[in-house]
Amino acid sequence: MEALFVSTVVVALAEIGDKTQLLAIVLAARFKRPLPIIAGIFVATIANHFLAALVGSQVASILEGTWFRYAVGASFIAMALWTLIPDKLDDVEDKPARFGAFLTTLIAFFLVEMGDKTQIATIALGARFENVIPVTMGTTLGMMIANVPAVFLGDALIRRVPMRAVHITAALLFLAIGLWVVAQTAGWA
Secondary structure: OHHHHHHHHHHHHHHOOOHHHHHHHHHHHHHOOHHHHHHHHHHHHHHHHHHHHHHHHHHHHHOOOHHHHHHHHHHHHHHHHHHOOOOOOOOOOOOOOOOOHHHHHHHHHHHHHOOOHHHHHHHHHHHHHOOHHHHHHHHHHHHHHHHHHHHHHHHHHHHHOOHHHHHHHHHHHHHHHHHHHHHHHHOOO
8 A cells, every 4th residue: 555655646747837737738628629639648557557566576576685675765865956956848749630639648648657757666666565556556646646637637737836945845755755765775764
């Protein structure tokens, strides 16, 4: 349950203002078909985050040891700093989509999520909890919590939510998890 809850909260906060959320808004404006877009986000996220959680979990099982736990803690602290840097969506072109809303969203989301903050966080969460299914479920739920309103409300939502406050909250959460892992590894907690 802890893996599911922490994964959901971490990714939901990290996703707000992220480039994939901006992509959701762009796709919603382009296609004006929210349900296929939401389905594409869901399928792409499950695939991407399952692989990311699996990588994190496998790396953790292979590289067990105190130094690796410190590295996991440091990765969360690095994520805290990275979260404070706002994303921009520069890669979306205005040319007509070759595929429908679902397939365009699925492909775009899967590719844009590669190397994204939330994918890196999913790898770190997979390494921290070493439990792929709850981490994947939690990170997918977090992505949906952040992106479904973006698909329906788009720009209006982004203009009303204070992004800086959300980024600071997400950064503090990453920092707390990182410090907790380091303290646990050091035997302080």
